Amino acid sequence: MPNRLSKILSRSSKEKEAEAEAGSSSSSSPPPEYAQPPPDYDAENAINPPDLTTGFSNLNVAPHHNDAPQVDHCVAHLKVLECFYRLRQRVASTDGLFGIHNSIAFDKGLPEDSKTPEVLAKLSEKRWSIYVSRAVDRFDTWTSAVFPNPKMLTCSIFEIYGKAGTLCDSSKKDGRLTFNETNMPPVDVLMVWHAYMLNPRAYLEDCLRKGWMALWHTGFPWQAAVDCINNKTFVHGANDTAAADWISSTQLHWDQLDDADLKRLYCPGCTGMVKSPYTTSPDKASYLLGDWCRDWEAVSRGVDVVLSSGHGFCDKEFYMSCPHCATTINHERLRTAKFCNDVTKLIKHQIVMPGTLLGYEGIPWRYGKKYDNMFSYVSKTGPFANRFLRLGLGEDMLYKNVTDSRSWTMTGIRHHIELQFRDREYMQQTRGSIAGRMSKADRISIRKMMSRYWENSSPFALDLVGVVIRQGSFIEKLHNIDWLHSPALPSTMKRLLVKYQRFVTIMKDDKHMAVPTLDVDLAWHTHQLSPSQYMAYTIATTGQFVDHDDKVAETALNDAFAWTSKTYQKLYNEPYSECTCWYCEATRESHTNAASRLFNSSRNEQLDSALAHKSSQDPRKSVHISAHNAVRPSDAEYNITATQKAAELEKAYQKACERARKKGRKEPRRDDYYYSDAYGHPVYLPAYSPYYAGYGYYMYTPAYYPGHAGEGWRLAPVVRGVLVRVLAAMLAAPVVAQEERAVVEGVVEGVVEGAAVAEEVAEAVVAAAVSYVALWFDDD
Structure with missing residues (x-):
């Protein structure tokens, strides 16, 4: 008699059909579900436990010509994510790293209580933010070493190759790079590169503009990455040859923590090299955490003040004076300098401005036979923003940057641009027509260009520090589910790949945003790490180069998730989210009305039965909405909308509870918390609860970061x-x-x-x- 272990180790029906054709008499059965109870111990049929590392020890992740992701690539991705998870744990919990000591909180001599781990997690988060900022700097240095003399994209080359549809042609002489254990970058650089690629349009834009198309065509080095990661500890090992090559080419240590403790940057006034500490927050701890901190609640508030009060480069209020010319340097001044440097490149060398390369569908003019609709509206001389700056406005701005540098900010630059819109003669000259009014394509060209500078002084199209930080939520959730050590790993990956392909089909509807569940998002992320194949697949399937927006307001995200769930269920007669947590139950209830239950009773019974056996409501292991890109705007208008949405969700939740009682099932619990040790300290966080204050707090605290990593991002207009x-x-x-x-x-x-x-x-x-x-x- 077979025991439960044999069921867990059973393979998919397709595999069994193949065995049947080969002469096997075994009968087929459905693939294992995502979550299964542990097997009972059967003394009579006891067997040695399987080696769970074999599932990711011998992976076939060689480059392939199939545009869709493969099972082994998803498994390799899980292994890489686990490596990143353990890196964050190890770095963030290192007491004293970057001058941030746990003694900041413990000097008060208070007995530990339930608040203590939360305070330690905050200190750990600050350490991690500094580590990530340094990692982004090292990634910048690495790309400069890989491409010492890059050919940046000029306006004329963009026009010629863009119209021909060959800008992304892999057959061009750009070629591909070859990575193995002897030339892989350190793990912190690999982590930044990984997160960078998960923003497909921004990554393509930078690779085109900076002359990095060889890197874009190469994709993520799966084989080299999995070979470098230990199968048991998930530590990224240092190959002697790789370490020596890294030190020689970058002049940096292999281990980031051995690098200098000061940030090097160029003064926007005199362009001289200056150095800044990464944080000065700990310097203020002694007097900010005064005698008023008499319990851990007060200490927690005090730590918030301390960690958000510094003036180092990784602090929100960065401030220093140049020792050479006395120029005040802060994040806003660095953003302005970045803009002016790009304008200088445009005027002197015709280098295209950031944000001007991709159209409505994310295509750089043309891809194969597919033209981006935006470029059908632009003149023969290319995108509006580049022409707008080259005809005199850019030089005026550069002059003002010299004569009025103290007050010249991005807000001032925007105001200067808006004033120029009123100059009819200048606009006619820019547009090459007698019409002086801007078209929709013109406005989008300007807006996308400016978006590259708000809250971003880095040389990249987006703030990579925030990108890496936001990925932390997704990485932790997959660590908690722990598919990597599941005996059903291959069949689980096959299941989620089928679901992902259906998800891409749903994305054909360009009037709605489709929101992935965690399993779909794993496949989606894996696909994006092969940029060339991902671009070909999404354009062929949906008609556009599908982006993965990593900052979406919670209200929009949850409305879109409800629409995606309803559409998926309608098309495939299966529940989209197989999770039975309160949020997913309420979402399903919100798009199922009484009429549909009456006239589609048999189908609804099938859906109910598909979920009935899901006894576990553990939010830590649930495959529900992937909300790592959810951000919470901080304005009054959003608060009103969020309150309304919360009321609607509450109503749907009560209906779900009522229906569960009628069916004799357990009501979905709303007060679930899950254990998190992402920063090396055990804290309990609420399960995903949109519109409620506690969600996401310890994944990213806005006051600890120079940019907007998550909550507090200003999205909606202020009334x-x-x-x-x-x-x-x-x-x-x-x-x-x-x-x-x-x-x-x-x-x-x-x-x-x-x-x-x-x-x-x-x-x-x-x-x-x-x-x-x-x-x-x-x-x-």
Whole structure:
């Protein structure tokens, strides 16, 4: 009599059909589910436990010509992600790293309680953010060593090869790079490269513009990566030849932690080399964590203040003065310098501006026979933004950057551009027609170009520090599910690849955003790590080079997930998310009304039965929505929308509970928490709960990062009328002194008359609040 272990080790029906054709008499059975109970111990039929490392020890991950990802590539990806997970654990929990000591919290002599691990996790998060920032710098150095004399893309070459549809042609002389154990980069650089590729359009844009197409065609070096990672410890080993080659070509140590403790950067004023500490936060711990910290709750708040108060390069309020020319250097000044450097390259060498290469469908003019619709609207001289800057505006901006460098910011640059829009003669010259009004394609060209500079002073199309940080949530969830050590690993990968191909088909609908579950996202990420094949596959299937947006507001993400679940269920008669947590149950309930249950009773019974055996509601091991790209805007308009969505979700949840009771099933629990030790300290986090305050807190805390890694990202426009009313209320307060009233009145006037966009309004309100509070303190 077969025991449960034999069932767990059973293979898919297709494999068994193949065995039957070969003469086997065994009968076929469905592939194992994602989650199965452990086998009972059977003393009579006891066997030695299988070596669970064999599933990822002998993988066939050689380059292939199939445009779709393969099973072994998904398994290799799991192994690489586990390596990254353990790297973060190891680095983040190293006491004293980058000057951040646990003693910051323990100096108070308080007895440990449930809050203690949370405080330690915050300190660990800050260490990890600094480590990632240094890793991005090392990645930049590595690419410079790989491409010492790159041929950057000029406007004329872009036009010629773009129209011919050969910019992404792998048959060109760019070729491919060859990686093996002897020339692989260190693990921190590999991690940045991995996260970079998971933003397909930004990665393609940079590879085209910077002359890195050989890197783009190469894809992720699967074989070399899995060979370098130990099968039991998942540590990325150092090959002697690779380490020597790395040190020789980059002048950096193999282990990042052996590199210098100072950040090197160029002064935007005199272009001289300057050095900055990565953080100065610990320097303020002694007086910011004063006698008022009498319990761990107070210590936790104090640590937040300490970690967000520094002026080092990895601190949000980075500030230093150049020792050569006394120029004030901060993140905003570095973003402005980046823009001006790119404009200089455009004017002097015709190097295309970032954000101007890809059209509506993510295609650089033409790919094969597929033209991007955006380029059918542009003139013969290429994208609007490049022409707009080359005809005189760019030189004006560079002149202003020299004469008024102290006040020249990205907001000022945007205002300068907006003023130029009103110059009819200049616009006619730029557009090459008598029509002076901007087209939709023109506006998008400018907006996409400017998007490369907001919150991003790096040389890349997006802030890679935030990209790596946001991937942490996804990596931890896959670590918790632990498919890597499942006996059903191959069949699980086959199942999720089928689901992924269906998901791509759903993405043909360009009016809606499709949201993946964790299993689909694993296949999707794996596919993106072969950029050339991924581009060919998605264009052929959906008509566009599908991007993977890694910053989506929670409200939009959850509406899209409900639509994806409904569409998948309708097309394939299967539940999209096989998870039975409260959120997935509520989402299914939200798109299933009484009429559909009445007229499709048999189909709904099949769906219910498919989920009925899912006894586990463990949120830690559930394959539900992949929400690592969820961000939480911090404005009043979003809060109103989120409150409405939360009420709708609550209503759907109550219906799901009622139906579960009628069916005699367990109600989905909403108070589930899961254990997380991502930073090396055990903390309990709430299961995915959109619109609620606790979600995602320890994955990325906005105040600890220079850019917007997650929560707090300003997405939706600020409602100007609401802000003016807030300021008006401040004016109406009877205790407001005359000088305070003058400050606020000035800001109100600026908001009403001068603020052209939401960010200026937000900045004005913050300035008003700061001034208002400062005056109160001065009075005291």
